Amino acid sequence: MTPIDSTTVSDALRLESFETFARESIAQAPSWIRPLRTEQLERFVAQGLPHAKLEAWRQTNIDPLKQLALTPASTLPPAERSERLAVPEIESLDAVRLVFINGRFSEELSAIDRLPEGVTVMNLARAIEQGLPEVRKHLTQSSERDDVFAALNAAMVEDGAYIRVRRGVCSQRPIALYYLSDPGEQAVAAFPRNLIILEESSELTVVERYVGVAGSVYFNNAFTEIVQGRQANLEHYRLQEESDAAFHICGLDARLDRDAMLAAHTMLFGGQLVRNNIHPVLVGENCDCLINGLYVPTGRQHMDNHMRVEHVGTHGDSRQYYRGILADEATSVFSGRIVVAKGAQKTDAKQTNANLLLSERAHAHTQPQLEIYADDVKCTHGATVGRLEQQQLFYLLSRGIERITAEAVLIYAFAADTLERMRSDPMRELLKGELLKRLPGGDRVAGVL
Amino acid sequence: MPSSQETIDSLAQREYKYGFVTDIESESLPPGINEDVVRAISAKKGEPDWMTQWRLKALNHWLTMPEPHWPFLPYGYGPIDYQALSYYSAPKRDKLKSLDEVDPKLLETYEKLGIPLNEQMALAGVAVDAVFDSVSVATTFKKKLEEAGVIFCPISEAIREHPELVQKYLGSVVPYSDNYFATLNSAVFSDGSFVYVPKGVRCPMELSTYFRINAQNTGQFERTLIVAEEGSYVSYLEGCTAPMRDENQLHAAVVELVAMKDAHIKYSTIQNWYPGDEEGKGGIYNFVTKRGACRGDRSHISWTQLETGSAITWKYPSVILQGDHSKGEFYSVAVTNGRQQADTGTKMIHIGRDTSSTIVSKGISAGQGHNTYRGLVKINPGAENARNYTQCDSMLIGDRCGAHTFPYIDIKNPTAKVEHEASTSKIGEDQMFYCKQRGITEEDAVSLIVNGFCKKVLAELPMEFAVEANKLLSISLEGSVG
Numbered sequence: 001m002t003p004i005d006s007t008t009v010s011d012a013l014r015l016e017s018f019e020t021f022a023r024e025s026i027a028q029a030p031s032w033i034r035p036l037r038t039e040q041l042e043r044f045v046a047q048g049l050p051h052a053k054l055e056a057w058r059q060t061n062i063d064p065l066k067q068l069a070l071t072p073a074s075t076l077p078p079a080e081r082s083e084r085l086a087v088p089e090i091e092s093l094d095a096v097r098l099v100f101i102n103g104r105f106s107e108e109l110s111a112i113d114r115l116p117e118g119v120t121v122m123n124l125a126r127a128i129e130q131g132l133p134e135v136r137k138h139l140t141q142s143s144e145r146d147d148v149f150a151a152l153n154a155a156m157v158e159d160g161a162y163i164r165v166r167r168g169v170c171s172q173r174p175i176a177l178y179y180l181s182d183p184g185e186q187a188v189a190a191f192p193r194n195l196i197i198l199e200e201s202s203e204l205t206v207v208e209r210y211v212g213v214a215g216s217v218y219f220n221n222a223f224t225e226i227v228q229g230r231q232a233n234l235e236h237y238r239l240q241e242e243s244d245a246a247f248h249i250c251g252l253d254a255r256l257d258r259d260a261m262l263a264a265h266t267m268l269f270g271g272q273l274v275r276n277n278i279h280p281v282l283v284g285e286n287c288d289c290l291i292n293g294l295y296v297p298t299g300r301q302h303m304d305n306h307m308r309v310e311h312v313g314t315h316g317d318s319r320q321y322y323r324g325i326l327a328d329e330a331t332s333v334f335s336g337r338i339v340v341a342k343g344a345q346k347t348d349a350k351q352t353n354a355n356l357l358l359s360e361r362a363h364a365h366t367q368p369q370l371e372i373y374a375d376d377v378k379c380t381h382g383a384t385v386g387r388l389e390q391q392q393l394f395y396l397l398s399r400g401i402e403r404i405t406a407e408a409v410l411i412y413a414f415a416a417d418t419l420e421r422m423r424s425d426p427m428r429e430l431l432k433g434e435l436l437k438r439l440p441g442g443d444r445v446a447g448v449l
Numbered sequence: 450m451p452s453s454q455e456t457i458d459s460l461a462q463r464e465y466k467y468g469f470v471t472d473i474e475s476e477s478l479p480p481g482i483n484e485d486v487v488r489a490i491s492a493k494k495g496e497p498d499w500m501t502q503w504r505l506k507a508l509n510h511w512l513t514m515p516e517p518h519w520p521f522l523p524y525g526y527g528p529i530d531y532q533a534l535s536y537y538s539a540p541k542r543d544k545l546k547s548l549d550e551v552d553p554k555l556l557e558t559y560e561k562l563g564i565p566l567n568e569q570m571a572l573a574g575v576a577v578d579a580v581f582d583s584v585s586v587a588t589t590f591k592k593k594l595e596e597a598g599v600i601f602c603p604i605s606e607a608i609r610e611h612p613e614l615v616q617k618y619l620g621s622v623v624p625y626s627d628n629y630f631a632t633l634n635s636a637v638f639s640d641g642s643f644v645y646v647p648k649g650v651r652c653p654m655e656l657s658t659y660f661r662i663n664a665q666n667t668g669q670f671e672r673t674l675i676v677a678e679e680g681s682y683v684s685y686l687e688g689c690t691a692p693m694r695d696e697n698q699l700h701a702a703v704v705e706l707v708a709m710k711d712a713h714i715k716y717s718t719i720q721n722w723y724p725g726d727e728e729g730k731g732g733i734y735n736f737v738t739k740r741g742a743c744r745g746d747r748s749h750i751s752w753t754q755l756e757t758g759s760a761i762t763w764k765y766p767s768v769i770l771q772g773d774h775s776k777g778e779f780y781s782v783a784v785t786n787g788r789q790q791a792d793t794g795t796k797m798i799h800i801g802r803d804t805s806s807t808i809v810s811k812g813i814s815a816g817q818g819h820n821t822y823r824g825l826v827k828i829n830p831g832a833e834n835a836r837n838y839t840q841c842d843s844m845l846i847g848d849r850c851g852a853h854t855f856p857y858i859d860i861k862n863p864t865a866k867v868e869h870e871a872s873t874s875k876i877g878e879d880q881m882f883y884c885k886q887r888g889i890t891e892e893d894a895v896s897l898i899v900n901g902f903c904k905k906v907l908a909e910l911p912m913e914f915a916v917e918a919n920k921l922l923s924i925s926l927e928g929s930v931g
Contacts, residue, residue, distance in 0.1 A: 355860070360863055364860050372851055372852045382870055382871070387863035
């Protein structure tokens with residue numbers, strides 16, 4: 001891990017001593033949100049920071065994060081733009097654009113225009129200020145009870161995106177959220193939170209993209225809360241390209257009503273310590289949920305993915321596909337659990353995790369888990385860990401293809417399934433490019449594939 | 450299916466077949482655990498000083514350990530008062546030379562269990578080292594084993610007569626400080642079996658021990674140690690039944706297996722302890738540490754188990770694959786019915802090159818039972834070309850039970866090939882229809898399908914156990930049609 005020296009910063013404080021700061025910050029918040037934030041803060045305090053003895057944190061050591069002297073983003077003067085970072089706009093996406101710098105909304109860089117009718121988009125700070133009824137109803141309501149970082153995020157909630165699509169509206173324009181981290185000399189801690197509400201029979205694509213100034217140390221504790229009404233259809237992308245020295249802990253929590261469809265795609269590239277919690281609850285019957293992800297740690301990066309797919313309604317269909325490509329001394333964790341509640345009959349749940357180890361020193365931990373309380377269900381899970389198939393490599397080599405090219409082709413093929421599950425063409429193309437850019441020899445095959 | 454509800458009810462009300470308490474005067478120590486109790490146990494066994502010291506070391510360590518509570522048990526269990534347990538209980542007579550001297554009541558107990566010692570031995574050629582509560586009362590076929598050079602005796606006897614072997618291997622696989630229950634066992638273990646198979650010897654018969662818990666409020670702390678020297682083979686069978694009682698009983702046994710170069714140990718278990726009544730009251734807590742070490746090249750250890758009893762089963766028979774080309778196997782059928790809970794599985798730790806392991810686990814949940822598979826496959830950095838195949842299937846019968854799968858896969862060598870597959874299903878309506886249409890009764894059809902589901906595991910059991918296993922399975926699941 002990168003050595004950290006930020007003890008000289010005066011306002012800096014450690015994660016364990018966030019309580020006092022949070023209480024002061026809550027006291028200045030609009031009155032309606034104070035009880036919610038206080039409740040979450042109490043949970044954060046009661047649970048305390050995770051340690052290796054906890055089952056859910058057995059393989060992930062957050063000591064480097066605990067030792068970090070953090071500067072809460074809200075104590076910094078608001079920045080309208082970043083000198084060192086440009087907005088990594090996804091050109092062909094033609095999306096509504098919200099830009100955040102160190103977790104706070106930048107009006108200047110954002111472009112909330114040409115909104116389809118029935119779609120409300122604003123930054124969450126404004127929505128909280130206005131005390132919108134939907135925000136009061138849903139904000140912090142879905143946070144997982146035993147996730148301490150979800151509680152911390154909710155206790156510190158200030159800004160992020162608020163999106164609401166009204167009944168029957170199918171938004172053709174995606175909404176893109178760009179989170180830029182430019183912390184300067186201090187290790188900034190930001191707690192962005194997104195609230196996405198899709199009412200009955202609505203449809204939307206949301207993209208979250210996180211980037212940071214290369215080499216800088218900061219902590220992003222991001223959380224996305226999704227509420228989907230009947231037949232609502234959401235395509236969600238999270239592309240994480242933080243600085244390699246950053247700490248990134250994110251959560252995605254979704255509640256699906258009857259016939260709703262959710263596709264949650266995640267690509268993890270950056271961060272020295274990454275924790276990705278995904279927790280959809282299929283409340284209504286006949287829901288459909290796709291959890292699709294790819295993590296590509298290199299160097300000494302550590303990426304920890306925790307999935308919990310909960311089936312409550314009957315006839316639910318969920319599929320989890322997570323793939324990891326590990327190089328150098330990278331480590332990864334996949335812990336996926338399918339929970340089928342009593343009475344969630346006719347559930348069809350599937351979970352797979354595959355890991356490709358490119359180096360002798362890369363480690364993958366995988367724990368695909370089932371927790372089932374209903375008897376008429378179909379649940380399967382599978383996990384694999386291995387290196388490049390030597391026979392396949394030999395096949396390509398024997399045909400005169402250079403080793404580096406051959407390897408790049410095979411690695412790309414391993415990841416291709418993940419990309420193909422993405423419905424948005426611009427996103428798929430973008431992610432393909434981002435992946436190839438990071439593969440040794442990727443530039444040689446970029447034109448061919 | 451109205452009839453299935455009836456059969457489920459009748460099953461739920463079925464009395465535990467082996468529930469009776471034999472009235473024999475036991476010589477018990479007062480409840481509680483402290484240095485004096487440990488010294489007293491050691492003295493009663495006539496143990497040498499090194500053994501007493503080892504026990505005390507374990508006791509002192511145990512006192513510093515917190516009790517673990519991590520297993521996945523939806524119904525939980527009440528706190529165990531370790532000071533209320535009596536740590537030693539022995540049938541009052543000692544120094545038995547032949548079966549005639551055995552308390553007739555004791556022999557009667559075995560009759561009821563269907564183990565007529567003398568007949569069964571002759572018929573099956575099985576040497577039975579019967580453990581009644583904590584002291585071995587009869588060891589037979591000793592002569593035949595002696596001729597082959599095999600040592601098969603109560604561990605207390607081994608401590609006295611083969612101290613060099615016991616001292617060398619006891620605690621070498623499960624150290625005294627291993628875990629809370631193993632440490633407790635190390636301090637207070639009463640008796641158990643010791644097997645030593647010398648170099649190149651193929652043990653001439655299947656070895657078996659019957660454990661039985663008797664005398665109320667007595668925890669059973671068995672200790673088994675099996676050592677197979679280079680090129681030897683031994684198959685060990687263990688089967689259990691326990692009488693009915695109201696208070697939960699703790700059973701914290703330790704089993705250690707040591708397989709040297711080219712040796713093969715096959716360890717089979719049938720566990721049918723009292724599971725508690727309909728509300729889950731009473732019943733045995735089965736918290737056992739079982740571990741085998743493949744110490745040499747090409748050594749081979751296989752665990753086969755059929756678990757139908759106990760209120761709570763919490764154990765992970767493991768294999769440490771140290772030698773190159775060594776092999777570990779785990780075949781398990783676990784049935785939970787009523788309000789039984791099981792958190793069980795295995796650990797395969799690959800250390801040597803070209804090691805391989807196979808895990809086949811079949812969990813059956815019926816009634817309100819909860820069955821959890823938890824297994825670890827660990828490939829260490831030096832374990833080149835390690836291979837693991839894991840299959841864990843669950844079957845749910847009824848809609849109030851649960852089946853859970855928590856595998857841990859930990860790979861530190863990229864040449865490893867690890868596969869994990871799991872599935873959860875119920876008895877298919879089409880399968881039932883097919884059978885019933887051909888005139889097979891509902892119960893027979895369930896039994897047929899369940900047997901098919903478990904076939905891969907049951908086939909691993911030695912012949913002597915396979916018959917009993919089939920019987921036990923169908924009794925356990927009578928009438929529980931989905």
